[in-house]
Amino acid sequence: MSLKDPKPEIMRLEELAQQVKLGDIKLPKFQRPFVWRQSDMLNLLDSIYKGYPIGSLLLWNSSQKLISERSILDLEIDTSLSDFYPTNYLLDGQQRLTTLCGALFWNGKEKSSSWNIVFDLLDEKFINGKDLVVDERFFPLNKLINTSDFIKQCMKFESSKSKDRLYRNAERLLKSIKDYKIAVVKIGDMTIEEVAPIFERINSTGRKLTIVDLMMAATWSNGFDLSNEIEKITEVANYLGFDDVDSSIILRSISASAGLGVNKDDIRKLRDKSPEALKVACDDTRKAIDKAVNFLKSEIGVYDFSFVPYGLQFTFLCEMFRLLDNVNLNNIEHIKQWFWFTSVTRYYGTSNTGQITQDLSTVRAFSSGKIERLFESKRIDISQLLFDKFNLRNATSTTFALLLNKENPSKTIFGEELDFSHNKIKNAKFYSSIFESQYEYSKLNISRVINPYSNELSIFEKIDSINWSSHLLPDDSHENLFSSSGESSELLFSKRCEYVASKISVLTSCEVTFNPGTYGVAFDGSEEEI
Numbered sequence: 001m002s003l004k005d006p007k008p009e010i011m012r013l014e015e016l017a018q019q020v021k022l023g024d025i026k027l028p029k030f031q032r033p034f035v036w037r038q039s040d041m042l043n044l045l046d047s048i049y050k051g052y053p054i055g056s057l058l059l060w061n062s063s064q065k066l067i068s069e070r071s072i073l074d075l076e077i078d079t080s081l082s083d084f085y086p087t088n089y090l091l092d093g094q095q096r097l098t099t100l101c102g103a104l105f106w107n108g109k110e111k112s113s114s115w116n117i118v119f120d121l122l123d124e125k126f127i128n129g130k131d132l133v134v135d136e137r138f139f140p141l142n143k144l145i146n147t148s149d150f151i152k153q154c155m156k157f158e159s160s161k162s163k164d165r166l167y168r169n170a171e172r173l174l175k176s177i178k179d180y181k182i183a184v185v186k187i188g189d190m191t192i193e194e195v196a197p198i199f200e201r202i203n204s205t206g207r208k209l210t211i212v213d214l215m216m217a218a219t220w221s222n223g224f225d226l227s228n229e230i231e232k233i234t235e236v237a238n239y240l241g242f243d244d245v246d247s248s249i250i251l252r253s254i255s256a257s258a259g260l261g262v263n264k265d266d267i268r269k270l271r272d273k274s275p276e277a278l279k280v281a282c283d284d285t286r287k288a289i290d291k292a293v294n295f296l297k298s299e300i301g302v303y304d305f306s307f308v309p310y311g312l313q314f315t316f317l318c319e320m321f322r323l324l325d326n327v328n329l330n331n332i333e334h335i336k337q338w339f340w341f342t343s344v345t346r347y348y349g350t351s352n353t354g355q356i357t358q359d360l361s362t363v364r365a366f367s368s369g370k371i372e373r374l375f376e377s378k379r380i381d382i383s384q385l386l387f388d389k390f391n392l393r394n395a396t397s398t399t400f401a402l403l404l405n406k407e408n409p410s411k412t413i414f415g416e417e418l419d420f421s422h423n424k425i426k427n428a429k430f431y432s433s434i435f436e437s438q439y440e441y442s443k444l445n446i447s448r449v450i451n452p453y454s455n456e457l458s459i460f461e462k463i464d465s466i467n468w469s470s471h472l473l474p475d476d477s478h479e480n481l482f483s484s485s486g487e488s489s490e491l492l493f494s495k496r497c498e499y500v501a502s503k504i505s506v507l508t509s510c511e512v513t514f515n516p517g518t519y520g521v522a523f524d525g526s527e528e529e530i
Contacts, residue, residue, distance in 0.1 A: 008056075008183060008184070008185050008186075009183075009184055009186070010181050010182070010183060010184070011181065011182060011184045012178065012179070012180065012181055012182075013048065013100060013177065013180040013181065013182050014104075014145065014177055014178050014180075016057065016097055016100075016182070016184070017097060017100045017101040017104055017105070019088070020090070020097055020098070020101045021101055021105050024087065024088065025059065025087075025088045025089075025090055025097075026066075026087055026088065026089050026090065027089075027090050027094055027098070028066050028089045028090075028091075028217055036095045036098075036099060038114060038128055040095070040099075041099045041103070041114070041117065042117070042125075042126045042127070042128075044095075044096055044099050044100075045099070045100075045103065045117065045119075045126045045141075046125065046126055048100075048176060048177065048180050049119075049124075049126070049172075049173065049176045049177075050176075051176065051180070054096055054182065055093070055096070055182075056092075056093070056182065056183035056184065056185055057090065057092060057093035057096070057097065057182060057183070057184045057185070058090075058091040058092035058093065058184075058185050058187070058198075059088045059089065059090060059091065059184060059185070059186045059187070060088065060089040060090075060091050060186075060187050060190070060195055061086050061087070061088050061186050061187070061188060061189060062085075062086055062087065062088075062089060062189050062190070062195075063085045063086040063189055064085075064189075064191075064192060064218070065085060065220065066089065066192070066217040066218065066220060086189065088186070091187075091195065091198065100177075102114070102115040103115055103117045103141040103142065104141055104142060104144060104145050104177070105142060105145075106141070106142040107142075108140075108142055111129070111130050112130045113130075114128075115142070116128060116129040116130050116140075117129060117140075117141050118132065118138040118139055118140050118141065119138070119139045119141065119169075119173050120137060120138060121136075121137050121138075121139055121165070121166045121169040121170055121173070122137045122162060122165065122166070122169075124169060126141075136156040136157055136159075136160050136166060137160075137162070137166065139153060139170055139173060140153070144173065144174055144177060145177075145178075150170075150174060153170075154166075154167060154170055157170075192214055192217060192218055193214070193268070210247075210248060211248060211251065211264055211267055211268075212230070212247045212248050212251050214268075215251060215267060215268070215270055215271070216230075218268075218270075218271040219270055219271055219273070219278060223275035223276075223279075224275035224278050224279060226254075226278070226282075229254075229278075229279070229282040230247050230250050230251065230254075230282075232282070232286065233250050233254075233282065233285055233286045233289060234247070234250065236286050236289055236290055237250075237289055237293060237305070240290065240293040240294070240297075241293075241297070241303055241304065241424070242293050242304065242305040243304070243305070244304070244305045244306055245289075245305050245314070246311070248311075249311050249314055249315060250285065250289075251267060252267065252311075252315045253285045253288065253289065253315055253318040253319065253322075254270070254278075254281050254282055254285045255267045255269075255270055255281075256285075256315065256318070256319045256322070256360065257280075257281040257282070257284040257285045257288065257319075257322055258270060258273055258277060258278065258281035261356075261357055261360060262312075262315055262356060262360060263353045263356055263357065265353075284322055285318065285322070287322070288318040288319070288321050288322035289318055291318075291321035291322075292314065292317040292318045292320075292321050295317065295321065295332070295335070296308070296317070299332060299335075299336050300336065300339055300402070300406065301402065301405050301406040301408065301423070302402065303423045303424045304423070304424050304425065304426060306398075306426040307398060307401070307402050307405070307426055309342075309343045309348075309395040309398050309399045309402070310342065310343075310347075310348035310349070310351075310395060312348045312351060312356065312359075313339060313342055313343070313348065316359065316360070316363045317335070317339075319360070319363050319364065319367065320335060320363055320366070320367045322367075323364060323367035323368060324367045326369075331366075334372075334373065334374065335374070336507070337375075337507065337508055337509050338374040338375055340504065340507040340508050341375055341380070341508045341510065342375075343395070343399040343402070344380065344382050344385050344399060344504050344507075344508065345380050345381075345382070346384060346385075346395060346396065349395060362374060377508075377509050377510050377511075378510055378511070379510065379511040379512075379513060380508065380510045380511070380512055380513070381512075381513050381514060381515070382500075382501060382504055382512055382513070382514050383513075383514045383515045383516075384396055385399060385400060385445065385504075386400075386444065386445055386446040386497055386500065386501075386514055387441075387444050387445070387446065387514075387516070388444065388445050389443050389444060389445075390428070390431065390433075390443060390444060390445050390447070390448055391428075392426055392427070392428050396445060397445050398426070400445040400446075400448060401422075401426070401431060401448070403472060403500070403503070403504075404431070404448065404449065404450050404471070404472060405422060405423050405450070407469070407470045407471065407472060408420075408470065409450055409467065409470035409471055410467075410470070411466065411467075412449075412450065412451045412452075412453065413434070413449055413451065413466055413468070413471055413473070414451070414453070415466060416453055418450065418452070421452065422450050422452060429452060430450060430451070430452045431448040431449065431450060431451070432448065432449060432451040433447040433448060433449075434447055434448075434449050434473075434492070434496075435447050435489055435492075435493070436489070439489055439493075441493055446493070446496060446497060446500065447493075449471045449472075449473070450471065472496070472499060472500050472503060473496060473499065474495050474496070474498075474499045476495075494516075497514060497516065501513075501514055
């Protein structure tokens, strides 16, 4: 039998709980937090008392030093064995073993603790002890395992009329816990990547382990905790108004800051970096994100991360601002062109690892001054941007909304004041169609303007003093917009396409084309996940 072969054995539940408390069985950080309700905990203990099966446990015996829990709720775990390897990581059975460990080894300090569980010796049921008056019938589970504690607790029965029954059920309780045996399957010294699919398969929530989970576990040392570093970086982004930057996006930037790539295989190489090198990479990432967010807000008009069409754009912006020594008007202008080019062309909509690697090399060459451009100006087709159906879950609609937001209108086309909520909250309710619903193109991106109010856009009245260009509409739009003629709507549709195309040509420094015959087809793809 190889080291990797599973080895089933039968163990006493008390012994397993002791090993968790002593730190000999560790709960890896990629386990979900302890989430059982009190009723779940009491039902488990009742099953043990009655001898019902509670399922097997899965342990991973490994020499790898992974970050693990130091406490479970308010139950401290002994770390004196933390430096002894190989050790056992609990892959399946956390909620069950944690419940038993918490109840048996509760320190008794906080009466409101979830671990304050007692056994009613007369009714033979487990209950929470926080609201109970002191009574010898209620046996605290944290007085059960230690022999002297057990004897002292039982001595309180002497004055009770039911002492024989209390003694009998206390002994039965002790025996049910001490003698309960459970099947434990141990797997050998596999890599964390090999263990990940096993954990995903048996995890009751079906939660997949992400690359972030794996790297948090694999890079942990006494001098470095990736989860803490990502939290610090997230706090910087949150402070700047970017509340939803996913940890996987941050991890990509940390990998880039460490001199690695941003694909999964590249990120896994973080485990080979020293704690000192990882700390430097995280510090550099934090500074780069600060610069990237300020660029997006001041130069692009992005005030919330959800308006960044593709996560890779954010990753590459961070890398640019990490490496750029000389930030000047010329390179800022070109980075703006690159952002709009990659957005309107859906450049990262179908990205692959090879393309991402090449683009990262281009970003680094540009940032170090080896090349002058991130992309070459060319003819671009924006049909998909204009004629996708409006849906802010798609990158094309997000880009079109961002184009509208960038113009920063102070009023709607009806003259109503705008409070700029649309810049900070990505919500379809802020965008209405300028065409009546009978027209097929009323559902498309090209039909949208910023209008968070409930009024219909089909009213037929001319509004004076509207800055039409701030809504990406030509100046003579009122002649066609407030008309019941279908011919006028068709003309406005055509004019707006041309107007938006001319704006995008300026933003990207590219020649722009589009094909109205493609409207209504959803083209939008998605970038590769990590």
